[in-house]
Amino acid sequence: MHIVFVFRYHIFFYTRCSIPFFTNDTFETQGRRHEVFVNKTIPMVVEGDDMSAYSQCEIYKTSLNTSYSALNMPPSNTSTEQCNKWVYDSSVLKDTFITQANLVCKRVIARANANMIYFSGKMTGALVLGLLSDRFGRKKVLIISTLMHVGGAFGSAFATDYIFFVAMRFIIGVSCTGMYSSSFVLGMELVIPSKRVAASYMLDMAWCVGLYILCFLAFVTRSWDMILLVMASLTVLLFVCLWIIPESPRWLKSKGRFIEANAVILKWETINGKKALTDTSSSKNTKDDIEPESVLKMCTIPNLLIRTLLIYLNWFVIIMVNFGISLNVGNMDGDLFVNFAIISSMEMLAYTFCFLLLNKTGRKRLLVGTLFFCGGACILSVFVMLFFDKSLYWITLVLSYIGKFGITASHSIIYVWSAELFPTKVRNSGIGTSSVVGFAGSMTSPYISDLGKYVHGSFGEVLPQVIFGACSVIAGMTSLLLPETNGKALPETVFDAVQFGKKKADDRNSRLNCFYTNDAFNKDELTGEV
Structure with missing residues (x-):
């Protein structure tokens, strides 16, 4: 579900300030009269690729004495102020959390x-x-x-x-x-x-x-x-x-819970109709095998x-x-x-x-x-x-x-x-x-x-x-x-991991070379496959 962010956060939304006195203002043009009000209220700004668009965060501070050009725009030196309402382009998505919470401008x-x-x-x-x-x-x-x-x-x-x-x-x-x-x-x-x-x-x-x-x-x-x-x-x-x-029989075995591991494997046998040649008795595992x-x-x-x-x-x-x-x-x-x-x-x-x-x-x-x-x-x-x-x-x-x-x-x-x-x-x-x-x-x-x-x-x-x-x-x-793992028995313990990837094991020199048999993944474990 976390990919939903594409449709909620990271879409470039076209938005502009709302006209204060226009109760049903929309981003889409409603006609010539609406376009005139937008030009009189919202300044134009230059965005990427030198394209002009209506400001997302500011409106003109005008009065009854303000004069307008033939394009119904006030003089370029007219002061502006921050707006507190916005309208959004709904042609792609009707609404998102950005539009609902107005996460624009200062937010x-x-x-x-x-x-x-x-x-x-x-x-x-x-x-x-x-x-x-x-x-x-x-x-x-x-x-x-x-x-x-x-x-x-x-x-x-x-x-x-x-x-x-x-x-x-x-x-x-x-x-x-x-x-x-x-x-x-x-x-x-x-x-x-x-x-x-x-x-x-x-x-x-x-x-x-x-x-x-x-x-x-x-x-x-x-x-x-x-x-x-x-x-x-x-x-x-x-x-x-x-x-x-089911719970992982590998994890159960690593915790010394062999009876439960056997129960899971027996259930596999019943479902698959195939014998799993597995011996998970504790006799095959040392104390180190079940230590956390x-x-x-x-x-x-x-x-x-x-x-x-x-x-x-x-x-x-x-x-x-x-x-x-x-x-x-x-x-x-x-x-x-x-x-x-x-x-x-x-x-x-x-x-x-x-x-x-x-x-x-x-x-x-x-x-x-x-x-x-x-x-x-x-x-x-x-x-x-x-x-x-x-x-x-x-x-x-x-x-x-x-x-x-x-x-x-x-x-x-x-x-x-x-x-x-x-x-x-x-x-x-x-x-x-x-x-x-x-x-x-x-x-x-x-x-x-x-x-x-x-x-x-x-x-x-x-x-x-x-x-x-x-x-x-x-x-x-x-x-x-990093060592290749394709088709190889996986390490059960940290000491197995030390030996993993080495061509030869030498048990005589150090405890770090001690290799513990990975019964969970050995050849005859479940179906005879490696």
């Missing part, structure tokens, strides 16, 4: 504040709920997150006050991260290694279906509160799924610290660039809904691309390739913006779609790869902390996108694309240092 910073509060909620959810999921289980956190999401979604749909609205958005931010990360990790741990990519692909396709549903709802309703209300109603259906989804571990423990071992920092760097860059490109959808030329549908299609194509190639080429090669692909598209758009005529803007639009394809594919890959690199005992908290770093990147992208407002000239115009492109290429280069 325009409230949009950025609302965005920041929402993403701070996502950061909070990634950190807190990720840790709770590793401690209390994936399913419990999924239930809690769903309850929070339903409450926040209905609350925001009926919000009329700005403070209450952003509070509900904070709750939705927390719950969105908890729901997605718990569902993703649970899905990864419920399937055999050869089906991990398929499980990830199904989650990604569900996301794309949601994007198309959102685009259709926005096109039909053209109203932000109706969009939120329908989306909140659909969220209630999640409670049906919660009765079906923290993701911070990975920072105490040099090679794991470097690996973790590289994962964090990729998350920061990928989400920063992904959000930066998505942020620009509402500002693109052309129809908003068509642009959104094309961007959504790019995401679906990217996920399908990853599904078809991720197991064949491996995580590392594909991530490096897609990051370079995105970075190349961003850098090429710089040359188009600098040296091509503005009539060829469509080339920049196509490059934006290409960049979206590359960065979406990178996002899909890094989610799978990170989940496989972090050991079971800290997997959800590892994904959670990675998401925290990623959302920190998303908070920087609006400011990077607005650099053109502070750095004037053509350099300022292309600077955001330079940053996005360069960061994508750098992240791709650093990901070459």
Whole structure:
């Protein structure tokens, strides 16, 4: 649901001050008489591309003695004052929270504040709920997150006050991260290694279906509160799924709850009609296997610290660039809904691309390739913006779609790869902390996108694309240092992670070389597959 921000915050709205004495004033011209009143009341200002438009924040201070030109405009030296009422263009959307709360002029910073509060909620959810999921289980956190999401979604749909609205958005931010990360990790741990990519692909396709549903709802309703209300109603259906989804047997086993893990696996046998060759008796696990571990423990071992920092760097860059490109959808030329549908299609194509190639080429090669692909598209758009005529803007639009394809594919890959690199005992908290770093990147992208407002000239115009492109290429280069996980048994403990990626194990020299058998993913675990 968090992609709804495209239809609520980041669309460029045409607005102007309302005529004080005109009770039924509208943005659309009502006739010659209405146009005369607008010219007499609202000053003209020069905006981007040297285009003139009516002021959004000021009106003329006129009197009965004020003289007007043939165009029914007062003299250019007429003083102005701030207005306190506005009218908005409703040709695209009938209303949004911006128009309802009048988040324009002096209150325009409230949009950025609302965005920041929402993403701070996502950061909070990634950190807190990720840790709770590793401690209390994936399913419990999924239930809690769903309850929070339903409450926040209905609350925001009926919000009329700005403070209450952003509070509900904070709750939705927390719950969105908890729901997605718990569902993703649970899905990864419920399937055999050869089906991990398929499980990830199904989650990604569900996301794309949601994007198309959102685009259709926005096109039909053209109203932000109706969009939120329908989306909140659909969220209630999640409670049906919660009765079906089991707890992760991998997590149960890591906590020493072998009887419950066996019960889940036996249920699989009944449903699938296939014997799962699993022995989860405690005799096969040492005390170290069931001791709780923290993701911070990975920072105490040099090679794991470097690996973790590289994962964090990729998350920061990928989400920063992904959000930066998505942020620009509402500002693109052309129809908003068509642009959104094309961007959504790019995401679906990217996920399908990853599904078809991720197991064949491996995580590392594909991530490096897609990051370079995105970075190349961003850098090429710089040359188009600098040296091509503005009539060829469509080339920049196509490059934006290409960049979206590359960065979406990178996002899909890094989610799978990170989940496989972090050991079971800290997997959800590892994904959670990675998401925290990623959302920190998303908070920087609006400011990077607005650099053109502070750095004037053509350099300022292309600077955001330079940053996005360069960061994508750098992240791709650093990901070459991470170990490949394709088709390999995943680490259960931090000490497993130390050994992961090494060609040989030497048990005689150090405890750090001790390798614990990953029974949850070994060859004869569920169906005999690796």
